[in-house]
Amino acid sequence: MSYLTKIKNEFSEKIKSTTNLSEINQFKLDLFGKEGLVSSEFKKIGSIAESERKKFASDLNLIKDDLNELLNSRIKEIEIKQINIKLEKEKIDVTLPERNFSRGKIHPVSQTIDEISSIFSEIGFNVEEGPDVENEYNNFTALNTPDNHPARDMHDTFYLDVKKEKLLRTHTSPVQIRTMMKGKAPFKIIAPGRTYRSDSDQTHSPMFHQVEGLHIDKNINMGDLKGCLNYFIKEFFEVDKIKMRFRPSHFPFTEPSAEVDIGYEIKDGKIIIGEGDKWLEILGCGMVHPNVLKNVKVDPKKYQGYAFGIGIDRLAMLKYGINDLRSFFECDYRWLNHFGFDPIDVPTNYRGLSR
C-alpha cells in the first residue's frame, strides 16, 4: 500500500468516525493546509521521475478529490444533524392561542342596502339620496297628499316646528320629488335611507329604513313594475322561483296602487320564501300619480312610470331570520357580532350576494 493510499484510508476512517465540525476542519487543514499531507505531496510532483510523474499526479488528484468529497459530504451531514438538534430544541406548543385579533362587522341593514343596490344596479337603477329632515311639501303635498288628506293620519309624523312645516321624513318618497325636480326624465333610481314615524311597539320602531324605487320613461307600465319586483325579490332571496301577488291598495302618490305579497311557509321554525300558501306583505308600489308628475314639472302625457317602497329592515329580518325589529337599533354587542357581516363580504353580482 502506497503512502498515499495509507493517508487516504487513515483520514477516511477519521472523517467518518467524527461528529465534530471543528475536528473535520482540522482534518481539512491536516490534509490540504499549507503544510498539509496532501498539499505536501503536490509539492513533490516536480521532483518525481518523469516516467512516474504522470501516474503520481493522477493518483494524487484522485485521492485529493475523494477526500474532498468525503469531507464535504461529511460536513453537510453534520450540519444537518446539528440543525435538526436545534430544531428539536426550538419546538414549541403550536396549540397555544394566536395573538388577539378583533373582527369588525357590518350591520345587517347596511349589508342589505348593499345587496339591494347591487341587484338594482344590474337593471340600470342608480342610487339617490335625500335629507332626513324634510319640508312638509316634499314629504306630503308634492306627493299628492294635501293637508286635508286622511292618508296623512297613516303617517305618525315627527315635527320640528309648531307650524308643522319641518319634519322627519316619514318615507323615502320625497327623494322621488327631489330627484325629478332637479333632473330631466327619464329617471331610474333607488333611494335607500332612514325614515321616521312616531310609533313604537313590538313591530314598530320610531326609526326604520326604506328603499324607494322610481322608474319614469315613455312607455313604462304595470307589467314593467311587476317584472322589476319579481326580478328583485327572486334575486334578493336567492331563490329560483317565487310566488308573488299584487293586491290593489291605495297610496295618494301612486295610481293604480298595489301591495305586494310573497308566498312563504314555515319549515322547522324557519321561514321559507317562495313556497307554501301563506302570504306576507313586503312592499307597496304603483304607477306614479299624474298629479305627482305635474308637481315636479314632468309632463304626464309624455312620461309615466312606477314607484315602489320597501322596508329594508323587514327584508333583512326575513332573509336572515331576525325576529325582533327593535334589536336592530339596540347595539347589543352579541347581536351585532351574531348578525353582522364581515367587511370583506361585499355583495356583488359576479360573486353572489351572500356567501
Added chain:
Amino acid sequence: MKITYDWLKDHLKTNKSEKILVDKLTDIGLEVESIDDVSSDLDKFLVAKILKAKKHPNADRLKVCNVDIGNKKTCEVVCGAPNAKEGLLTIYAPPGAIIPKNNMKLSVTKIRDVTSYGMLCSEAELNLSNESDGIIELKKNEFDKKVGKKYFQKKNSNLIDLSITPNRPDCLGVRGIARDLAAAGFGKFKIYKQKKIKFRGNKKIKVKISKEKNQGCFAFGSCLINNVKNIESPKWLKDKLISIGQKPISAIVDVTNYIMLDQNRPLHAYDADKIKKGIVIRNSKNGEKFKALNNKEYKLSEGMCVISDGNGVLGLGGIIGGTTTGTEFNTKNVLLESAYFSPRSIRKTSKNLNIDTDAKFRFERGIDPLSIEEGLIKAAELIAEICGGEINKIDIQNISKFKSTEIKFDINSFQKTSGFKISNKVMTKILNDLGFIVKSNRNFLNLKVPSWRPDITQEIDVIEELMRIYGYDKIKLIDPIKDRKTPTLKKSQKLFHFLQRSVAAKGYLEAITWSFTDSRVNDLFKSKNKNIEIVNPISSDLNVLRNSIFSNLIFYLNKNLNRDFKDLSLFEIGPVFYGSNPGEQETVIGGLRSGKVSRLSWIEKERNVDIFDIKKDVFQTLVEAGYEKSKFFVDDKTPDYYHPGKSGRVFLNKGKDKVVAYFGEIHPVIIKKMNIKTESLIGFEIFLDNLKESKKSLKDQKNKFSISDFQKSERDFAFIIDKNFDTQTLIDIIFNTDRELVKDVTIFDVYEGEKIPNGKKSIALNVNIQSLNKPLNEADLEKLNKLIIDNVERKTGAKIRS
C-alpha cells in the same frame, strides 16, 4: 270596517263560501285584516234556573245559589245580585267563559271561603244593555223549557275586519262593499228600491244654513217624527249590531247607527223638544263651549261648523252631538238629521279638538251627497216601525247643488298604463256595475261618476277601477332589461361604502342608532350647536336630533360595558344635524374604543387602548380611501368633549382645508357624568362631507411607476428640542431639506428625563435616503447629513445630540 257575511247578504245574492269571499275581498283591494269567530265565546252562556238561594255564611250581601244548568247538572254559584231568588230564570256563565263587557275569563274561585263555579250575569256584563243592577230575569213562558240551552243563538257568520283605504268612503258601509263584490263577479247586487212613503204631517223644525265664508255644511236634511216611544231595539237589530261588535243603546240610536253602518250614511237624532227656536248651522265663535255626547266639554275656536239653536251650540256638525239635545228613553219627538259636511272642514275641526268618531271618520273621507233623503226615509220608517209615531215631511236645506263628476275616458289609456287589453264591453260592464253611467263614443267613454265615489276625478282613477275589478293577476310580467346607462353610485356614495367597510375591517362593529337622542346626553357633545328639538317626541329621552354621532353611540357603548364586555370597538356612519332645515346635516363616521389591548394575553403585554391606536385607525382609513398621508396635517384644537391634551384634528392639507377628522380621549368629565366604567375610552370622527372627492378616478390617480435601484442609505439622528415642539413639524423640515433624496423619516424614540434638560425632549429618528438618478457616495451623504442638522437646528432651535 267590520262586517259579517250575513249582513253582506242583505245586499248580495250569493251562495259562495266564506273562504272565497275573503279571497275576493282581498283581490279587489278590500284587505281582510282578520276573521274573528265571535260566536264561539258566546256559546258558553247558558239559560239556567236558580233552584235555591241562601245567604252566604260569611257575607251579608252575597248569596250562594244552587243553579240548574240543564242536563241534570247543578252547581253552586256565589252571587251578589239582590234579585237572585229561588225559581229565577237567568243566564249562567261557566268557568272558562269570557265576559263580553270586560273580556275577563272566568275561573273557579273562592269567594269568602265558598267556592263559586261560574257566574250569573247582568245585562251590562253581556253588553245587552246598560242594566247592571241585578242579574238578567228571563221570561218564564219563553225560557222555562230552555234551561241548559245556549242563550245566544249560534251565528254562522264570522266577524270580518277589513282595512278600508282612505279613498273608499263608500266601502265604510256594507252596501258599498257588496256593490264592489258584485262588480267583481261575486254574487248579484240587490238593488234597493225606495218605497213610496206617506208622510203623516208637515210639521218641521226650522233649519237654516247660514251663508258665510268657509261654511262647512253644504246640505242639511231633517225629518221630525212625533209621538214616538223610544224602547230597546228588537232582537234582529240588536243582533245585527252585536254581530259586528257594536253595543245596542236604544231603538232611535241603534237605527241611526244601523243606517250608517249599512249604507255609510251618518245620521243624528235630536230630542226635538229640547231644541229652542229652530236650528242654525253656522261657524262657531271663539270661546263657545258645549258638552259632547262623550261627556267632555269642548271650547271652540272660530270657524268650526256647529249646529246651534236659540240656546247655543248643540253639536259639531258631522263629528259629535251634544248632551243637551240627545235622545233618551223618554224622548217623544225626534228630529233626524242627514247632512253633508265638507271633508276639509271636518278634518280641520276634529284635528283641532282631537276628536275621533265614526261619523267624523266617514265625513272626512266624503259621504255620498245624494244619500241625504234616502237615509232619512229609511231611518224614519224604521223608527216609526219600532217606536211608533208620525213621520212628517222631509225638509232639505242646501247652499250648493251637487254636480256629478264627468270624465271623458280614453279607452287606449287603459292599456298604456296596465300593459294589457280588455274589451270595451268588459270595461262598460265593470263601470256600470260600479255605478257609473257610461256612454260609448268611438275611442272614448263618457262617464258620469257615481255620487258615492268622491275619489274618482280623472282618467287614472278609472283605470285603477278597471284594473282592480278585472284583477291585478292579469297584469303581464315584463322582465327588466339588464342595461346600465349611469353609474350606480356617485363618488360620495362610493366613499361612504368604502369608509364604512374600511373602519369595520379594523375590528369595529357597526351600530345603527336613532337619529334622535336624549338632550341631556346630546348636551355633552353638541359643542356650539343648538338643540334641534322634536315638537312631538316619542319619549322625553328621544327629544332632540343628534348634533354628534357620539350622543347615542356612547350611550350604547356604555350599555355594553354594563353587560360586562370590556374591550369594545363600535362605530356608526350616519347623519348628524346642525340645523332644523332640510339639508342641515352631514355624514359622519364615529368610532369608539374602550378598555385594553391584549387583555389577559399569554404572549403580549397588556395595555390600555390609547390615542395612537385610534390615530392609526383614522390614518389608515384615510390612506386606504386614497388620501396622501404625507400631506396630512394635525393640530391639537378639538371640541370640548375630547381630552384637551390628548386629542387632535386632521386636515388633508396644511392650512387650506376643512377638518376631516378628530381623534382622542373622551373628556374625563363626560366619562364621569355618564358613569362609564372602563380603563380607557377613545373616539374618532371622520367628516365625509369635508373629504374632498378627487376628480380623477383611481386609474388616473396612479403616478408614473418609477423606482430606483441605487443603493439606499440610512442615517440616525437624535435632537434635543423644546418639549412642546411638534414632531410633525420636525419631520416636515427634514423632508423639505431635500425632497428628492429624503425618502422616509421614522421616529424611533421619544425621551424626556435624565440627561435631558428640563423643558426639552429627545427625539431619535431614522432618515431613509435614496436617489433616483445616481449612486450616492460618502461625500453626498455627508453633505445631506450636515444640511439636515443645520436646517433642524436653525429652524427649530434644536441641538443635535452627540
